[in-house]
Amino acid sequence: MTTKAQQRKANLREKLVEAAETRIDRDGAGALRARDLAKDAGCAVGAIYTAYDDLNALIMAVNGRTFQKLGLVVASSVDGKESETPTKRLILMSNAYLTFASDNTNLWRALFDLQMRAEDNVPDWYLQALRSLFSHIAHPVAELFPDYSHEELDLMVRALFSSVHGIVLLGLEQRISGVPLTKVELMIAQILSQIG
Amino acid sequence: MTTKAQQRKANLREKLVEAAETRIDRDGAGALRARDLAKDAGCAVGAIYTAYDDLNALIMAVNGRTFQKLGLVVASSVDGKESETPTKRLILMSNAYLTFASDNTNLWRALFDLQMRAEDNVPDWYLQALRSLFSHIAHPVAELFPDYSHEELDLMVRALFSSVHGIVLLGLEQRISGVPLTKVELMIAQILSQIG
Numbered sequence: 001m002t003t004k005a006q007q008r009k010a011n012l013r014e015k016l017v018e019a020a021e022t023r024i025d026r027d028g029a030g031a032l033r034a035r036d037l038a039k040d041a042g043c044a045v046g047a048i049y050t051a052y053d054d055l056n057a058l059i060m061a062v063n064g065r066t067f068q069k070l071g072l073v074v075a076s077s078v079d080g081k082e083s084e085t086p087t088k089r090l091i092l093m094s095n096a097y098l099t100f101a102s103d104n105t106n107l108w109r110a111l112f113d114l115q116m117r118a119e120d121n122v123p124d125w126y127l128q129a130l131r132s133l134f135s136h137i138a139h140p141v142a143e144l145f146p147d148y149s150h151e152e153l154d155l156m157v158r159a160l161f162s163s164v165h166g167i168v169l170l171g172l173e174q175r176i177s178g179v180p181l182t183k184v185e186l187m188i189a190q191i192l193s194q195i196g
Numbered sequence: 197m198t199t200k201a202q203q204r205k206a207n208l209r210e211k212l213v214e215a216a217e218t219r220i221d222r223d224g225a226g227a228l229r230a231r232d233l234a235k236d237a238g239c240a241v242g243a244i245y246t247a248y249d250d251l252n253a254l255i256m257a258v259n260g261r262t263f264q265k266l267g268l269v270v271a272s273s274v275d276g277k278e279s280e281t282p283t284k285r286l287i288l289m290s291n292a293y294l295t296f297a298s299d300n301t302n303l304w305r306a307l308f309d310l311q312m313r314a315e316d317n318v319p320d321w322y323l324q325a326l327r328s329l330f331s332h333i334a335h336p337v338a339e340l341f342p343d344y345s346h347e348e349l350d351l352m353v354r355a356l357f358s359s360v361h362g363i364v365l366l367g368l369e370q371r372i373s374g375v376p377l378t379k380v381e382l383m384i385a386q387i388l389s390q391i392g
Contacts (some may be wrong), residue, residue: 112369118321151388159363159383168357173308187355190348194391 013051017061021107029059029110059110060123066107067129073100075136086140087196093136094164094188099127101168102181136163144196160195164188209247211237213257225255255306256319262303263325269296271332282336283347289332290360290384297364298377315377333357340392356391360384376390 001017019040032055038045046100052058077096078089101108142148145156171184215236219228228251234241248254273292275283297304333353338344341352367380 112366155379155383156386159365159387162363162366162383163359163387164362165366166360167358169356169365170308170358170361183351187351187358190352191355191359191391195387 009051012041012043012047013061015043016048016051016058017065020058021062021065024059024062025104025107026109028106029062029113032059047095060126061106063111064123064125064129066104066111067126067133069104070097070100070108070111071129071133071136073097074133078136085196087192089140090137090160090192090196094168094192095185097164098168098184098188101172105172110171134158134161145193160192163191165183167191199281205247208239208243209257211239212244212247212254213261216254217258218262220258220306221300221303224302225258225309228255236388240298256322258303259307260319260325262300262307263322263329265300266296266304266307266362267325267329267332268370269293270329274332281392282339283388285336286333286356286388286392287385290364290380290388293360294364294367294380294384297368301368330354330357356388359387363387 019037020032023036023040034045034048034055036046037058040073041048045155048055048058052061074093074096077092078084081089081092084092134157138153141157141160142153146154148156167184167187171181171187212233216228219232229240230244230251234244237244244251246255248257251374264347270289270292273288275357276278277285277288280288330353333356334349336354337353338349341349344352363380363383367377367383
């Protein structure tokens with residue numbers, strides 16, 4: 001492949017991921033259609049599959065960008081807050097997570113809606129983005145539980161992330177938890193204050 | 197409507213909800229098709245809509261049965277365990293929830309997958325089933341926080357349910373939390389022990 005062809009392919013990938021991001025943001029990942037994307041990116045439908053294996057691979061690329069944005073939002077919520085208690089910092093990060101999920105619901109849902117099991121071949125950069133997100137949470141958790149082994153700490157970080165995710169998910173859906181969005185922050189604070 | 201016609205309609209509703217339950221259990225709610233259900237229930241496709249407004253209403257009827265089973269499983273996990281600590285009872289109920297979700301994943305997912313907002317007209321029996329499930333959790337939570345107001349208690353019950361739900365959800369998907377199922381119980385115990 002010549003460098004020019006490589007550049008063309010990279011440009012197409014970029015156009016497609018931007019088009020897919022806009023469409024997922026607006027209509028959700030379930031509504032993504034190759035025909036629409038080809039129109040958005042100004043290419044033939046078949047050209048999509050020279051850039052990405054399939055639409056799932058394209059959604060994964062969008063998810064990678066979403067994870068990066070999410071990581072930045074979560075990290076910056078505790079910028080300059082080093083003197084706050086670890087519990088307070090966990091609450092700040094969780095509220096940032098809630099706000100991101102609320103402002104970017106379709107992109108955020110796409111992170112979790114894609115049916116992909118651990119045994120599937122999860123791209124390295126995806127796992128890297130996940131580890132980066134967890135590493136932000138790990139700092140205050142390590143302060144809260146200084147005697148934890150590395151394994152216990154890792155489990156607690158994932159457990160806390162999953163807990164906050166559950167509160168945000170059911171809070172945003174409002175259906176099962178049945179609480180208005182303004183109460184979701186209160187629920188997060190209630191749980192995290194008990195843990196801290 | 198004559199009594200005989202009413203009885204026929206009730207029979208058809210029963211046949212349809214059983215057929216839908218079997219199909220959702222096996223293939224998930226997303227794969228439900230009116231044509232298949234009509235075949236299962238031995239009726240015309242159009243007859244389905246004399247018994248239920250639409251397929252969503254039928255899925256809701258299945259969800260009602262699933263909620264009842266789930267409530268029984270959660271309640272019976274603490275039968276005769278009144279002398280255990282409230283934290284231990286919360287862990288037992290959470291593990292029962294995990295087991296139910298793991299054994300009936302498609303039926304359990306259907307409880308949450310249906311896009312229904314709080315502002316929609318949620319049937320009374322549905323809210324009743326939800327309140328019944330929450331009432332089981334409320335007993336140990338009230339023992340843990342005797343000074344809570346009714347409102348704080350209600351919020352904590354929903355927050356705890358959402359937390360455990362998040363751990364079970366991501367644990368079963370294995371993708372984001374990245375932990376094997378055997379560790380999910382450990383995560384639940386880790387969170388609930390801190391809260392208790």
